[in-house]
Structure formats: structure tokens, C-alpha cells
Amino acid sequence: MDSLDREILFHLRQDGRLTNVELAKRVGLTPPPCLRRVKRLEDAGIITGYRARIDPAAAGRGxxxxxxxxxxxxxxxxxxxxxxxxxxxxxxxxxxxxxxxxxxxxxxxxxxxxxxxxxxxxxxxxxxxxxxxxxxxxxxxxxxxx
Incomplete structure (x- = not known):
């Protein structure tokens, strides 16, 4: 894992719904190599999933x-x-x-x-x-x- 992978992880932690095109733009890559890196991080078990962040109070769990x-x-x-x-x-x-x-x-x-x-x-x-x-x-x- 290099600094580019860490930057990808940083941006995905901030917003897991980023499109590959937007993510690639933020980390300074073109979309195909960015997608390959994300796929490699998923296959390696570093990215284990994506989820929605829920407001606990709004969901009755505040x-x-x-x-x-x-x-x-x-x-x-x-x-x-x-x-x-x-x-x-x-x-x-x-x-x-x-x-x-x-x-x-x-x-x-x-x-x-x-x-x-x-x-x-x-x-x-x-x-x-x-x-x-x-x-x-x-x-x-x-x-x-x-």
C-alpha cells in the first residue's frame, strides 16, 4: 500500500459514494487505474464494505x-x-x-x-x-x- 492508496482510502472514508471519476480526479489519476486500485484494495480486504451513516436521534437511537x-x-x-x-x-x-x-x-x-x-x-x-x-x-x- 502506497501513499496513493492511502489517499484513496482517505477520500472513500469521507464519502463512500464518490464516483470513480470523482475519486480519480481527487487523487490525481485517470479513472481506469483508480478503479483498479480500489478493486485491489477490496480484494486485499483493506476495503471491507460501504455503508450509510445514520443520524441516531432521527432513527430513534439517540x-x-x-x-x-x-x-x-x-x-x-x-x-x-x-x-x-x-x-x-x-x-x-x-x-x-x-x-x-x-x-x-x-x-x-x-x-x-x-x-x-x-x-x-x-x-x-x-x-x-x-x-x-x-x-x-x-x-x-x-x-x-x-
Whole structure:
């Protein structure tokens, strides 16, 4: 990957809907070699997809909470069950296993505080491996990759 590839990635991260002609113009190439580079980046797994950016509040998911989880059971089967369950929840928009404590970090997006309480008490606290839950309300998003 060279500086031209990095520039292509920069522009596609800013606007994944750029036409190949516009992208080529921005990076100083003609369209055919630009398209070949993009295709190569896709084939190499560097570009993994394209998506729409959604306004969470407009979509009814403006209440954002970071949740840390500690688990009490560490056998592989239980960990896999927990990860499968949490990954399946539509409210969970990010899910990370960490080194050390806490064991997991989640970002949950729901409509409001009541929806979050329902999610937390019926979904997360009902999982048998969960030993401790800490919730942190997001005051302000300063930088995000969304």
C-alpha cells in the first residue's frame, strides 16, 4: 500500500459514494487505474464494505451508553454463548473483548433512558456469566468513526 492508496482510502472514508471519476480526479489519476486500485484494495480486504451513516436521534437511537461488563465464568462454552447472545442484540452497536478488567466493553444505542433500563435488565443482566455491569452515559461525542 502506497501513499496513493492511502489517499484513496482517505477520500472513500469521507464519502463512500464518490464516483470513480470523482475519486480519480481527487487523487490525481485517470479513472481506469483508480478503479483498479480500489478493486485491489477490496480484494486485499483493506476495503471491507460501504455503508450509510445514520443520524441516531432521527432513527430513534439517540441515547448512547457505554457499558462495561465483568464476567464470573470463564469457560470457553460460556464465553462463546455470552458473545453470541450480546452480538445478536440490535441495541449493541459496538462490542469488544478486552485484556484485563473489565472483560467487555459495549456501546448501546437506544431511544431513551427507559429503553436502556429495559435492555439492561432483560437482556444483559439475565446472562448467567455476567458478574458486574457499569453503565456510562455519553455526554458528548467529540470524535467518532460513525
Amino acid at each position: 441515547f448512547d451508553v457505554v457499558v462495561s461488563l465483568e464476567i464470573s465464568v470463564n469457560d470457553l462454552r460460556t464465553v462463546e454463548e455470552l458473545e453470541t447472545a450480546i452480538s445478536s442484540y440490535d441495541e449493541v452497536v459496538e462490542f469488544h473483548r478486552l485484556f484485563g478488567r473489565p472483560d467487555y466493553l459495549l456501546r448501546v444505542a437506544v431511544e431513551d433512558q427507559e429503553a436502556f433500563e429495559t435492555f439492561l435488565t432483560t437482556r444483559i443482566m439475565g446472562l448467567r456469566a455476567v458478574a458486574r455491569v457499569d453503565s456510562h452515559l455519553i455526554m458528548k461525542k467529540i470524535k467518532t468513526d460513525d
